Each structure stands twice: as C-alpha cells, then as structure tokens.
Amino acid sequence: MNMPNIDQDALEVGLRLRALREGAGLSQRALAKQAGVTNSTISLIEAGKVNPSVGALKRILEGIPIGLSDFFAYEPDGEKTVFYAAEDLTEIGKGSLSLKQVGANLYGRAMMILLETYDLGADTGRVMYGHDAEEGGIVVSGRVEVTVGEERKVLGVGDAYYFDSRTPHRFRQVGPEKCVVVSACTPPTF
Amino acid sequence: MNMPNIDQDALEVGLRLRALREGAGLSQRALAKQAGVTNSTISLIEAGKVNPSVGALKRILEGIPIGLSDFFAYEPDGEKTVFYAAEDLTEIGKGSLSLKQVGANLYGRAMMILLETYDLGADTGRVMYGHDAEEGGIVVSGRVEVTVGEERKVLGVGDAYYFDSRTPHRFRQVGPEKCVVVSACTPPTF
DNA sequence: TTGCAGTGTTGAAAGTAATGAACATGCCAA
DNA sequence: TTGGCATGTTCATTACTTTCAACACTGCAA
Incomplete structure (x- = not known):
C-alpha cells in the first residue's frame, strides 16, 4: 500500500x-x-x-x-547531472573575482570545480582557509601572481598550482588582460 | 514536556x-x-x-x-534581515551580465532588488517574460541602450526606466565603460 | 425549498515515528 | 585478560501523524 x-x-x-x-x-x-x-x-x-x-x-x-x-x-534529481552548459554554472563570485561553480552545491561531491575569472587588478588578498582541504588549478588565459606560504610565482597560460588550503595563499591578476583559471578543491567538511 | x-x-x-x-x-x-x-x-x-x-x-x-x-x-530567521553587506548579495548572473540580488530568495517579498553590472558589449538579447510583473531601475554608472516594445533610448547616469515585464525588452551596454544599474521587479507569482 | 457539488474541518481508528532501555562491538588502558 | 568507555543498533512502549468517514458550511441550479 x-x-x-x-x-x-x-x-x-x-x-x-x-x-x-x-x-x-x-x-x-x-x-x-x-x-x-x-x-x-x-x-x-x-x-x-x-x-x-x-x-x-x-x-x-x-x-x-x-x-x-x-x-x-541536494536533491536526488541533481545527482544524475553529468554535463553542464556554460551558462548553467553557478555563480558564487564576488567583486572583481568571478567564481563559477560546476553544480549548484557540493553535497555528495568529493570535489568542487571552479571557473575563476580575475578582472584587471583582481586580488584575493591574503586568505587563510581553516579547513583541511587541497586545491589546484591550471591557468587558461591571462596571467596571475600566486603566493602560497613563502613561495611566489607568476603563472601564465598552461601553468598550474596545487597546495594545501590551510597554507595562507593569495591570487592577484597581473598583465593587460583578464585571467581565467580552472581550479578544483576538496570541499570544506561539514 | x-x-x-x-x-x-x-x-x-x-x-x-x-x-x-x-x-x-x-x-x-x-x-x-x-x-x-x-x-x-x-x-x-x-x-x-x-x-x-x-x-x-x-x-x-x-x-x-x-x-x-x-x-x-523562506525561514523565519531570514525575514528579520534588513541590511546586506555588498559581498553578501546573492549572485545570480550569467555571462557578461552580472546580477546581484538582495536576499537569497524572494519568498515573502513583494519585490526583488538587483544590482546589475553590464560588462563591455553585454547584451541581454530580446527577452519576453511571460509572468505578470513590473520592473524599473536607475542607471548608476556607464550607459545602456534600453528597448521596450517599440521604444528605444540610451540611458546615462541618473536616467531611469519602468515598464511591464510582459513587454518584450532588451538591455545592451554601450560606450567605453561598464554599466551598472540598480533595478527592482515584482517577483513571479508562485 | 430541495438537491448537488464544492469548500475546509473534525472525530475514532490505523499506521508510523520517537522514546527509553537494552544489546553488541571496538578500542584503549590498567 | 579485565574493566571502562565510547561507538552504533535493536526492540517494546509511547506518542503522534495519517487515514477514513462523517460533519458543517457555501454557492449554485432545478
């Protein structure tokens, strides 16, 4: 019944x-x-x-x-989703830094995939994530100065990074054009 | 008990x-x-x-x-909210048009307030909302060409608009700088 | 009026979630 | 090993949600 x-x-x-x-x-x-x-x-x-x-x-x-x-x-219908149109990415950015997330939420996911767009002069400032996570990414266009702990490097197209999120880190757009980065990170543990 | x-x-x-x-x-x-x-x-x-x-x-x-x-x-806690920090606006935009909404949802609200940012060349295309609503706004910076029905006008800083959402309408950024518009619209009836 | 179809509400009974007290297990230290 | 303490699980009882059927009311038409 x-x-x-x-x-x-x-x-x-x-x-x-x-x-x-x-x-x-x-x-x-x-x-x-x-x-x-x-x-x-x-x-x-x-x-x-x-x-x-x-x-x-x-x-x-x-x-x-x-x-x-x-x-x-996190609804069961959503977990079947495999493909996302560019315009269906979830915008979670703020200010001159645009963050577009694949999927509307992280529930049930092991990773968060982001399309990050840094406008001219965009700068995350020095950030320190308290949660235990890792993140990495590859520069798709433009240039960005990445600081992780004591290390600093300007990354261009094709360059990549990978580090522990607990390490203080900072992203700053440099050069004449916007910078686009595709990144991934493990989600904060709830 | x-x-x-x-x-x-x-x-x-x-x-x-x-x-x-x-x-x-x-x-x-x-x-x-x-x-x-x-x-x-x-x-x-x-x-x-x-x-x-x-x-x-x-x-x-x-x-x-x-x-x-x-x-x-729509949670009871949320209805007390009166002030929103700029970075707390809910990003609902896509592409070169950024839409930042005041409040995370529309439940219990009679209006939706948006901070719209049109990048250079941003264009909504011709849109036709099916729901019975009204919308209006004031240009804060830059210039935007607005087409409503048969009327077309380029709006500059301080200019404003107000129309019925059912009328076909289009927003297109013009000029050398980004255009920022603060707008309001009545929500779709549930 | 009378009948009919619609609305939302309220009772007793059936079905199901929440409790409280057990149980089994694993881990660490004495 | 033994005890202690934590973990998650299970079961009978209690409490509550859900159902089914009846109720009262409104509006409309014969």
Missing part, C-alpha cells in the same frame, strides 16, 4: 544526515543531545528505516548546524 | 503551505489527490496542528510543484 519511493526518500535523507553528522565530527549521541532527541531517532533516520518529521529533522540539523533549505538543496 | 517551538515551526510550515497552495489555485482535495495523500492531512498541516513527516510534505509539495529546498528557503 505504501509507495516504494518513500523508503527511497527516507534512505536519501538518512545517508545525507549521516554524511553531514560524520563530517561535523559528531557521534549520534552527541548530536542527539545537542538536538534534544534520542540517539535511537538519529540511528533509525540514518538507516532510512523511518520517515522523520520536519520538526525532528529541523532540530537535529540545528545541531550540526545546517538549515533545512541547505539540507534539501 | 514538548518544546513549545515545535508548534511554532508546524504553524510556520502550515501557513507557508497554505499560501503556496492557494497561490497555485488548488483546493485541499485537489492537491491531496495529486500528491497521493488525504485532504485531512493537508488541512491539519495547514492549521499547524501536526508536524508532518518529510515524506508527506515532499509528496504534497510535488503537487504544487515546489521542492523542499525552495520551500524551506
């Missing part, structure tokens, strides 16, 4: 919750305590054996923390 | 569902039939008397149709 896809949805929710919880470094009991539910509830949800109420899920997600909208932003 | 905010959340979900259902022009029974649940379920959810399961809510929303992520994108 029950529609079979309910189990499918419940399992999807469960797998996602487990990934997020483990990514946050929390045990079922730790998250349960913070969320005000029992560890059984989380266990059953993660195993896909129940179809949680939105209230329960909301409280649990608050302990991670993540919002319901972001949680559901 | 129960936390009082559960009822608050359930009511929030209910009010939102009712607004969306009525906006879609569906009766409780019509939506229930399409979603594979009973009208009682929808009635109780909308009244905030129950805390629906995600499976039930997902099936119901599919009949509207709207996804869970979009449904929850």
Whole structure:
C-alpha cells in the first residue's frame, strides 16, 4: 500500500544526515543531545528505516548546524547531472573575482570545480582557509601572481598550482588582460 | 514536556503551505489527490496542528510543484534581515551580465532588488517574460541602450526606466565603460 | 425549498515515528 | 585478560501523524 519511493526518500535523507553528522565530527549521541532527541531517532533516520518529521529533522540539523533549505538543496534529481552548459554554472563570485561553480552545491561531491575569472587588478588578498582541504588549478588565459606560504610565482597560460588550503595563499591578476583559471578543491567538511 | 517551538515551526510550515497552495489555485482535495495523500492531512498541516513527516510534505509539495529546498528557503530567521553587506548579495548572473540580488530568495517579498553590472558589449538579447510583473531601475554608472516594445533610448547616469515585464525588452551596454544599474521587479507569482 | 457539488474541518481508528532501555562491538588502558 | 568507555543498533512502549468517514458550511441550479 505504501509507495516504494518513500523508503527511497527516507534512505536519501538518512545517508545525507549521516554524511553531514560524520563530517561535523559528531557521534549520534552527541548530536542527539545537542538536538534534544534520542540517539535511537538519529540511528533509525540514518538507516532510512523511518520517515522523520520536519520538526525532528529541523532540530537535529540545528545541531550540526545546517538549515533545512541547505539540507534539501541536494536533491536526488541533481545527482544524475553529468554535463553542464556554460551558462548553467553557478555563480558564487564576488567583486572583481568571478567564481563559477560546476553544480549548484557540493553535497555528495568529493570535489568542487571552479571557473575563476580575475578582472584587471583582481586580488584575493591574503586568505587563510581553516579547513583541511587541497586545491589546484591550471591557468587558461591571462596571467596571475600566486603566493602560497613563502613561495611566489607568476603563472601564465598552461601553468598550474596545487597546495594545501590551510597554507595562507593569495591570487592577484597581473598583465593587460583578464585571467581565467580552472581550479578544483576538496570541499570544506561539514 | 514538548518544546513549545515545535508548534511554532508546524504553524510556520502550515501557513507557508497554505499560501503556496492557494497561490497555485488548488483546493485541499485537489492537491491531496495529486500528491497521493488525504485532504485531512493537508488541512491539519495547514492549521499547524501536526508536524508532518518529510515524506508527506515532499509528496504534497510535488503537487504544487515546489521542492523542499525552495520551500524551506523562506525561514523565519531570514525575514528579520534588513541590511546586506555588498559581498553578501546573492549572485545570480550569467555571462557578461552580472546580477546581484538582495536576499537569497524572494519568498515573502513583494519585490526583488538587483544590482546589475553590464560588462563591455553585454547584451541581454530580446527577452519576453511571460509572468505578470513590473520592473524599473536607475542607471548608476556607464550607459545602456534600453528597448521596450517599440521604444528605444540610451540611458546615462541618473536616467531611469519602468515598464511591464510582459513587454518584450532588451538591455545592451554601450560606450567605453561598464554599466551598472540598480533595478527592482515584482517577483513571479508562485 | 430541495438537491448537488464544492469548500475546509473534525472525530475514532490505523499506521508510523520517537522514546527509553537494552544489546553488541571496538578500542584503549590498567 | 579485565574493566571502562565510547561507538552504533535493536526492540517494546509511547506518542503522534495519517487515514477514513462523517460533519458543517457555501454557492449554485432545478
């Protein structure tokens, strides 16, 4: 009598919750305590054996923390996507640095692929990512000065880089034309 | 024993569902039939008397149709937001036309405010929005040629426009510098 | 009026999620 | 080994969502 896809949805929710919880470094009991539910509830949800109420899920997600909208932003339909038209890239950039992401979100992905466009004079400033991740890329057009730790180098077309995101790093456009870089990085652990 | 905010959340979900259902022009029974649940379920959810399961809510929303992520994108926390830092604007642009939206979504809003940046040569092409809406804006820098219906005019700094979105319209950057426009438009009715 | 079709609401019963207390397992130290 | 402490899992009970059927109401037509 029950529609079979309910189990499918419940399992999807469960797998996602487990990934997020483990990514946050929390045990079922730790998250349960913070969320005000029992560890059984989380266990059953993660195993896909129940179809949680939105209230329960909301409280649990608050302990991670993540919002319901972001949680559901990863929908099963999206995971089938393989090809992306150029205009379908998700724009996440700000200012003179344009970042176009392949896919609308990172959920379930091991990598984030970016098309980075540095306008003339674009400069990320010195940034220090706190999360444990790695990133690398290849320059497609223009030139960019890359500083990683104590090392500094101007990269041209075809040049590449790869480093640990925890190392302080900086990108600065140089030369007369915009710089385009295709990069990849492991996502921040939730 | 129960936390009082559960009822608050359930009511929030209910009010939102009712607004969306009525906006879609569906009766409780019509939506229930399409979603594979009973009208009682929808009635109780909308009244905030129950805390629906995600499976039930997902099936119901599919009949509207709207996804869970979009449904929850309107969160009570978000409605308090009044000020937005420049870098917090939501980038929704594509290609040489950058669109930065004030706020992450339109739910509960009567208007969408955009910061539009047209790169050199940027051109929207002739567009025809099917929904009943109105839009207007003021040029902040640069120059843009605007075509609305049979009328065409080049707007400079301080110039403005206002028209019905259903009228075919086109924006094309002209002159030696990028063009920046602050615009507003009424959102598509859900 | 009467009947009919539509609307949303409300009861008791059926079905299911959440609880609380067990259980099994693995790891580390004494 | 033994104990202790953490992990995730399972089961019967409790609590709640969902259903089914009935209800009250409105508008419209015969």
